[in-house]
Structure formats: C-alpha cells, structure tokens
Amino acid sequence: MVKKALPGTTDQQEIEPSGAPPRTRSFWATLGRIFLRQREASVIIVAIVLIIYFQLSNDNFLTLQNIPVLSQYTAATAIIAAGEVMLLICGEIDLSVGEVYAFAPYIMYFAYQAGIPLVASIILALLVSAVVGLINGAITVWLKVPSLITTLGTLFLIEGITLIISGATQVPTPEEPVIKTIMGNSAYSEILWAIFIVIVMQIVLSWTRWGIHTIAIGSNPDGASEVGININKVKIGNFILTALFAGLSGILDSFYVTTINPPAAISDIMLTAIAGAVIGGTVLQGGSGTIVGAFLGTLVLSILNNGFTLLGANAYVYDAILGLAILIAMILNVRLQLLRKAGQE
Amino acid sequence: MTEEPTQEAVRVEGITKSFGAVKALRGVNMRLKRGEVLGLVGDNGAGKSTLIKILTGYVQPDTGLIFINGQEVRLRSVTYARSLGIETVYQDLALANDLSVYHNMFLNRELLRPSLPLLNNQEMRRLAADHLEKMDINIPSVDVEISKLSGGQRQAIAIARAVYSNAKILLLDEPLAAMGAREGALILDLIRNLKEMGEVSIIMISHNYLQVLEVCDRVNLLQHGTITLDKSVTPSLLEELNEAVMREYRVNKVG
Numbered sequence: 001m002v003k004k005a006l007p008g009t010t011d012q013q014e015i016e017p018s019g020a021p022p023r024t025r026s027f028w029a030t031l032g033r034i035f036l037r038q039r040e041a042s043v044i045i046v047a048i049v050l051i052i053y054f055q056l057s058n059d060n061f062l063t064l065q066n067i068p069v070l071s072q073y074t075a076a077t078a079i080i081a082a083g084e085v086m087l088l089i090c091g092e093i094d095l096s097v098g099e100v101y102a103f104a105p106y107i108m109y110f111a112y113q114a115g116i117p118l119v120a121s122i123i124l125a126l127l128v129s130a131v132v133g134l135i136n137g138a139i140t141v142w143l144k145v146p147s148l149i150t151t152l153g154t155l156f157l158i159e160g161i162t163l164i165i166s167g168a169t170q171v172p173t174p175e176e177p178v179i180k181t182i183m184g185n186s187a188y189s190e191i192l193w194a195i196f197i198v199i200v201m202q203i204v205l206s207w208t209r210w211g212i213h214t215i216a217i218g219s220n221p222d223g224a225s226e227v228g229i230n231i232n233k234v235k236i237g238n239f240i241l242t243a244l245f246a247g248l249s250g251i252l253d254s255f256y257v258t259t260i261n262p263p264a265a266i267s268d269i270m271l272t273a274i275a276g277a278v279i280g281g282t283v284l285q286g287g288s289g290t291i292v293g294a295f296l297g298t299l300v301l302s303i304l305n306n307g308f309t310l311l312g313a314n315a316y317v318y319d320a321i322l323g324l325a326i327l328i329a330m331i332l333n334v335r336l337q338l339l340r341k342a343g344q345e
Numbered sequence: 346m347t348e349e350p351t352q353e354a355v356r357v358e359g360i361t362k363s364f365g366a367v368k369a370l371r372g373v374n375m376r377l378k379r380g381e382v383l384g385l386v387g388d389n390g391a392g393k394s395t396l397i398k399i400l401t402g403y404v405q406p407d408t409g410l411i412f413i414n415g416q417e418v419r420l421r422s423v424t425y426a427r428s429l430g431i432e433t434v435y436q437d438l439a440l441a442n443d444l445s446v447y448h449n450m451f452l453n454r455e456l457l458r459p460s461l462p463l464l465n466n467q468e469m470r471r472l473a474a475d476h477l478e479k480m481d482i483n484i485p486s487v488d489v490e491i492s493k494l495s496g497g498q499r500q501a502i503a504i505a506r507a508v509y510s511n512a513k514i515l516l517l518d519e520p521l522a523a524m525g526a527r528e529g530a531l532i533l534d535l536i537r538n539l540k541e542m543g544e545v546s547i548i549m550i551s552h553n554y555l556q557v558l559e560v561c562d563r564v565n566l567l568q569h570g571t572i573t574l575d576k577s578v579t580p581s582l583l584e585e586l587n588e589a590v591m592r593e594y595r596v597n598k599v600g
Binding site for chain 2: 203207208209212213215216218219220222223224226227228229287288
C-alpha cells in the first residue's frame with residue numbers, strides 16, 4: 001500500500017492544545033503585557049535596589065540638587081540608546097554616536113556665529129547629524145562594510161573633523177533664554193525630551209510597520225527580504241535616526257552645561273548607551289529589544305555612576321567598580337529573568 | 346476571474362538554463378493540473394531548485410515557455426510571479442522568530458488602523474486565528490513567538506501564510522526536511538487538507554520518495570536537468586523511481 005497513513009498521523013500528543021480564543025485587548029492591556037513580558041521588570045527591580053542602597057549610604061542621593069543631575073545624565077544617554085536599540089534590533093551597530101554627540105553642537109555654534117538664527121542652526125546641526133547617519137548606513141548597506149567597521153571609521157573621522165573645526169577649544173552655547181531653557185538648560189528639560197523620545201520610539205517599534213520590519217530584519221534577514229521588505233531602506237533609516245538622536249543629545253547636553261566641548265573626553269557615552277541597551281534586554285545578535293528597556297538600562301548605569309560619585313569613590317578605582325557593577329547588574333538581571341520565567345510556569 | 350478553459354495551472358515547455366558551463370536545466374517539460382499535488386523529486390544538483398527559482402520569478406530561463414492558467418507569461422520578477430498567485434515556501438520559511446505568529450502571517454502586509462499609521466493588531470490577530478482554524482492548524486495561540494513553536498508548526502504557519510496571501514500555485518521547497526515523523530505527518534495532513542479544499546495547486550519538492558508518495562497525485566523525476574519520469578502515483582511507483590535512479594547511477598558509473 002502506498003497511501004497509508006503514517007503511524008503518527010492521528011497522534012496529537014505532540015501538538016499543543018489550541019489556546020483560548022484570542023482575547024481582545026485594550027491598548028493599555030497590551031502596553032502592560034509587553035512591559036511585563038520583557039526584561040524591563042527585572043531592570044526596574046535592579047534600579048530600585050540600587051536607589052535604596054545609595055540613599056541609605058548617602059543622604060544626598062535623593063535630593064532636589066542631585067535628582068536633576070541624575071536625570072540629565074540618564075537623559076543624554078537614553079536618547080542615544082533609543083536610536084541604538086533600533087540599530088541593534090535590525091542587526092547593526094553605530095559606534096560613532098559619541099562623536100556625533102560632540103560634533104553637532106559645534107555645527108550649531110558655527111552656524112549661529114555665521115548669523116543663522118538659533119532654531120535654524122539647531123535644525124542644521126541635526127540635519128548634518130542625519131547626514132552622518134546616512135553615510136554610515138550607505139557604506140554599511142550598499143558597500144557591504146560591516147557597521148562595526150563603518151562606524152569605527154566615522155568615529156575617528158568625525159572626531160578629527162570636530163577637532164579641526166573647533167581647534168580643540170571649548171566654546172560657550174548661544175545665549176537665548178527661551179530656546180536654551182527648552183533645549184536642556186533647565187532642571188528637567190532633558191529628561192522630558194528623553195521620555196518623549198522613548199515613548200514615541202517605543203510606539204514606533206511596537207505598533208508600526210517600521211518597527212515590525214526592523215525586528216523581522218534582525219530576526220531573519222533573508223526571510224524579511226523574501227517577503228519583500230526593503231531591508232536597505234529600513235537599515236539606513238535607523239542609522240539616520242540614531243545619528244539624529246546623537247546630535248540632539250549633544251545639543252541638549254551642551255545647553256545644560258552651557259559650553260561645547262571637544263570630543264575626546266566624552267566619547268564613553270556611546271559605550272554607556274550600548275551597555276544600557278543590553279542591560280535593558282536588547283540582544284546584540286539582533287531581533288529583540290525594547291526602547292523602554294534601554295531607558296531603564298541607562299537609568300541603572302546612571303544611578304551607579306552618580307551614586308559612586310556621591311560616595312566619593314576613588315577616581316582610579318571608579319571605572320573598575322563601574323565595570324564590576326555592570327557585570328553584577330547583568331548577572332542579577334539574567335537571574336531575575338529566569339526566576340520570573342519559572343514563576344510563570 | 347472567469348473560468349479559464351484550460352485545466353492546467355502551470356505548463357512549462359523546453360526550459361533550459363545554464364550557469365556558465367553548467368547546464369542546470371536541459372529542456373524541461375512539466376505541467377501541473379489545477380488542484381493537483383505534484384511531487385518533484387530528484388537528487389541534489391538535478392536542477393530542482395533552479396526550476397523552482399524560475400517558477401518563482403527569481404531566475405530567468407535561457408529558453409523555453411511558461412504558461413500559467415493557459416496564458417503564456419514571462420516571470421520577470423518575484424513580485425510579478427506573486428501577482429499571478431505563485432507563492433513559494435522556502436526551506437528557511439522566511440519567518441521572523443522574534444515576532445508573533447500573527448505578525449508573521451501579515452509580515453509586509455500589515456493591517457493599519459483606519460486613521461493612524463499604527464498596526465491594527467486586534468484585526469490581524471483575529472484574522473490569523475480564523476485562518477489557522479480554517480486550515481486546521483493547531484498552535485497554542487497566535488500571540489506566541491515563532492521561536493516557541495516546533496519545526497512542524499513553523500512549516501504549517503509558513504504554508505498558511507502563503508495560502509492566506511491568495512496563493513493559487515504553491516511551491517513547497519522540501520517541506521518535511523529536518524523534521525521528525527510526527528511533525529512530518531502534521532505537514533502531510535495539512536497538504537491533504539489543502540488538496541481537499543481544492544483552491545491551490547501544489548508542487549512539492551522533495552528528495553524523500555516515501556513522503557511524496559504519501560500526498561502527491563503525480564510525481565516527476567528530475568535527473569540531470571530533464572524530467573525522466575512522469576507518472577501518477579500507483580503502488581508500483583516507488584519501485585519504478587528507485588529503478589530509474591539506479592539506472593542512471595549505473596550509466597554514470599560506466600560512463
């Protein structure tokens with residue numbers, strides 16, 4: 001007999017029973033579900049534990065003087081991380097963000113010095129940042145250079161250009177009260193920018209075709225291409241977005257400190273943003289991650305940084321402590337996630 | 346669409362294709378009747394995948410004619426082939442492991458809300474669940490990520506997606522590769538279901554004769570770029586296939 005049924009044909013054991021009919025969920029229930037399903041919950045726990053620890057060790061931690069400092073440090077990194085996560089999810093990375101962060105304020109400064117109105121100068125600086133992203137994307141996507149290498153190249157290139165045009169000298173930010181207040185020069189303006197960007201980008205990631213395609217590309221590039229997704233367009237778009245946010249973050253920070261500084265000293269913001277994204281649940285292999293998670297990850301790192309500074313940790317051992325703390329935070333995070341999974345089942 | 350006079354969903358005549366000095370296809374004649382399940386078998390390098398890529402619109406033949414529903418066509422691109430109702434389920438399945446079943450079902454065909462450029466997840470979820478139920482595909486929920494499903498369930502989702510996108514001609518590339526017997530049976534059942542529904546015509550590519558004989562109406566054997574055997578499935582076909590393959594093996598050995 002040829003047309004006989006295989007022995008296993010009617011055996012349904014391996015097939016899981018079909019679940020309950022799909023419930024109709026409200027927007028907020030979906031938001032809640034996504035929130036809990038991801039690593040965010042455990043990162044929040046880590047953040048709370050750290051806050052309690054630093055508050056117990058030092059009364060100055062949760063004060064009206066320190067909270068703006070903490071929020072500003074978190075905000076600048078979180079804005080960069082919001083773009084970086086999109087890139088990491090679609091399987092790319094941008095190492096040049098720290099240099100774009102330093103570069104954009106100088107563009108704004110020189111444009112303003114040349115007589116261009118401040119708002120237009122800011123827009124110009126953001127456009128120039130976006131062009132850096134476009135270049136990163138074009139070299140990666142069209143010339144097939146891995147983004148790790150492409151952006152390592154533009155990292156040094158942009159750093160060099162910034163040093164050349166600035167003469168490696170510090171300059172003051174333009175004095176225009178209203179604009180500078182909106183653009184970072186007030187206690188909570190940066191964190192408000194960051195929260196706004198995080199919310200918008202999380203919606204883009206979870207509820208738009210762009211976001212779904214970004215995940216699909218990181219998850220299965222060939223598959224995404226086979227269903228007709230324009231991979232190059234999405235990747236270049238995310239490179240532009242990341243550079244744009246890096247530029248914005250740099251401009252906000254410069255107004256906050258009221259000076260624009262040459263790059264060398266501040267480029268660790270890139271590593272902090274990537275570390276924050278990873279702590280927040282973004283997978284470096286692509287396909288998975290959230291903007292909210294990256295925000296919380298950068299918050300944890302900022303708490304560590306700020307807390308140790310307040311405790312007066314020795315400058316030489318500070319980096320070592322921070323490195324260890326990142327590792328511990330990561331291990332805790334993974335452990336907690338496993339615990340949470342076990343609890344669900 | 347008005348009913349076409351022909352009963353043939355696909356007919357190819359004299360298809361040749363060379364890649365440099367390698368003659369992948371040397372004059373392939375093949376037809377697929379409407380509602381039929383045709384098994385395309387042959388060893389690695391026989392030209393199966395080249396033939397499928399031509400039907401998918403991914404590769405252009407050097408010579409030969411292609412008829413879809415009796416109309417001569419030039420399958421100049423994947424998009425064009427798709428617009429004619431030709432869908433391929435590749436071995437890699439083109440599924441995104443990190444996305445839910447319903448997002449995969451609608452990948453690059455996402456439904457948006459009426460007024461906002463935001464995804465209409467409720468509607469996609471509902472339609473995906475309905476469609477899977479209609480096709481008798483059992484999964485825990487359309488909300489689970491593809492990575493949580495078994496190989497057979499993934500294959501079933503990939504086939505369901507192709508059917509949902511209005512496929513009239515379905516090309517299945519090794520649908521049971523790397524799958525256990527039970528999982529394979531799941532897919533064979535699904536193919537039988539599709540045959541009963543009668544809305545799609547299927548070409549199933551495989552190197553496993555037994556599986557092909559399980560579900561196919563007819564089998565074509567591709568050897569060195571030509572169809573060397575074209576027979577309806579009968580109890581003696583397995584023997585004939587084995588003989589044909591051994592014959593070629595001996596010829597090659599002597600030659």
